[in-house]
Amino acid sequence: MKELPIEYSHCPIRHVVDRFGDKWSMLILYILDTKGTLRFSEIQKEMIDISQKMLSSTLKRLEADKLVHRKVYPEVPPRVEYSLTEVGHSLMPHILSLTSWAKDHFEMFQR
Amino acid sequence: MKELPIEYSHCPIRHVVDRFGDKWSMLILYILDTKGTLRFSEIQKEMIDISQKMLSSTLKRLEADKLVHRKVYPEVPPRVEYSLTEVGHSLMPHILSLTSWAKDHFEMFQR
DNA sequence: CTGCATCCGATAGGATACTG
DNA sequence: CAGTATCCTATCGGATGCAG
Numbered sequence: 001m002k003e004l005p006i007e008y009s010h011c012p013i014r015h016v017v018d019r020f021g022d023k024w025s026m027l028i029l030y031i032l033d034t035k036g037t038l039r040f041s042e043i044q045k046e047m048i049d050i051s052q053k054m055l056s057s058t059l060k061r062l063e064a065d066k067l068v069h070r071k072v073y074p075e076v077p078p079r080v081e082y083s084l085t086e087v088g089h090s091l092m093p094h095i096l097s098l099t100s101w102a103k104d105h106f107e108m109f110q111r
Numbered sequence: 112m113k114e115l116p117i118e119y120s121h122c123p124i125r126h127v128v129d130r131f132g133d134k135w136s137m138l139i140l141y142i143l144d145t146k147g148t149l150r151f152s153e154i155q156k157e158m159i160d161i162s163q164k165m166l167s168s169t170l171k172r173l174e175a176d177k178l179v180h181r182k183v184y185p186e187v188p189p190r191v192e193y194s195l196t197e198v199g200h201s202l203m204p205h206i207l208s209l210t211s212w213a214k215d216h217f218e219m220f221q222r
Numbered sequence: 223c224t225g226c227a228t229c230c231g232a233t234a235g236g237a238t239a240c241t242g
Numbered sequence: 243c244a245g246t247a248t249c250c251t252a253t254c255g256g257a258t259g260c261a262g
Contacts, residue, residue, distance in 0.1 A: 008160075011138075012210035012211075012213040012214050013137050013138050013141050013206075013210050013213075014138065015213050016137070016209055016210055016213050017132075017134060017137055017138065020132075021128075021131075021132050021133070021134065022132070022254080023128060023132065023254080023255075024255095026124050026127070026128055027122075027124050027125065027128065030124050039223085039224090040223075040224055040225075041223065041224080049119075050255095051255070051256050051257075052224085052225070052226095052256095052257095053225095053226085053227095053255070053256070053257090054254085054255060054256080055225095056224080056225060056226075057255095072224095075223095076223090076262090077223040077224080077262095078223055078224055078225085078262080079223075079224085080223085080224060080225085087216060090212070090216075091212055091216075093208075094205075094208045094209045094211075094212045095124075095209070097204075097205045097208045097209070098127055098205045098206070098208070098209060099123035099124050099127055100123075100205075101201070101202055101205045102123040102124075102126050102127050103123050105198060105201075105202075133234080133235095134234080134235075135235095150243080150244085151243075151244050151245075152243065152244075162235075162236050162237075163244085163245070163246090164235075164236075164237090164245095164246085164247095165234090165235060165236080166245095167244080167245060167246080168235095186243095187242090187243090188242095188243040188244080189242080189243055189244055189245085190243070190244085191243080191244060191245085
């Protein structure tokens with residue numbers, strides 16, 4: 001995803017696409033919303049086809065965006081738990097709104 | 112965007128990301144929803160930074176998904192008008208729901 | 223276990239030129 | 243005007259190996 005042109009810095013759609021238009025963000029948010037707090041490996045189990053690299057980098061971005069909270073336990077072996085922040089939770093109804101529409105119009109998705 | 116794994120063919124989020132996770136789809140839908148029926152060049156004027164290639168291919172995909180209607184006038188020079196279909200319009204409230212959230216949480220977007 | 227570093231291929235997407 | 247064709251680049255994202 002490229003830099004957002006300055007002249008569009010006010011456009012919410014551009015922001016949304018810029019932030020959630022990647023392959024994994026929405027799905028991770030959805031999983032954390034559904035399952036609650038999860039460890040790194042648990043999230044990966046839920047998705048099967050995501051690589052460690054993408055899970056790691058996507059989580060990092062979501063954390064930077066304050067949508068996901070990352071809690072590290074000072075243990076050996078290390079334990080890290082991920083959960084949605086308040087802001088993250090506030091976003092979910094709007095994502096679910098989109099997916100509910102997708103469900104209703106599911107037939108059109110059977111190309 | 113890659114092929115959607117079969118085991119996830121029922122997952123609405125995967126579908127949504129697969130269909131609207133690209134750079135331009137949502138924005139084009141938004142513009143057509145706001146401005147109504149527009150010609151090819153008029154859409155492009157609204158976006159400035161989209162290339163002809165991407166506008167063309169994205170419109171084609173949206174048309175294949177029955178979200179956008181394409182009407183050709185048999186004139187010279189040619190005239191083509193694009194507008195949202197009923198299904199396309201039914202999708203908009205859900206996209207706007209997402210963008211309204213983005214507006215509300217706009218501060219966090221000032222990285 | 224939870225990552226980061228590196229290498230690498232696929233492809234999304236931009237620039238330009240050309241056509242009916 | 244409304245595209246198509248071609249070329250090209252950046253980046254997305256996967257595989258593997260390594261570290262704390």
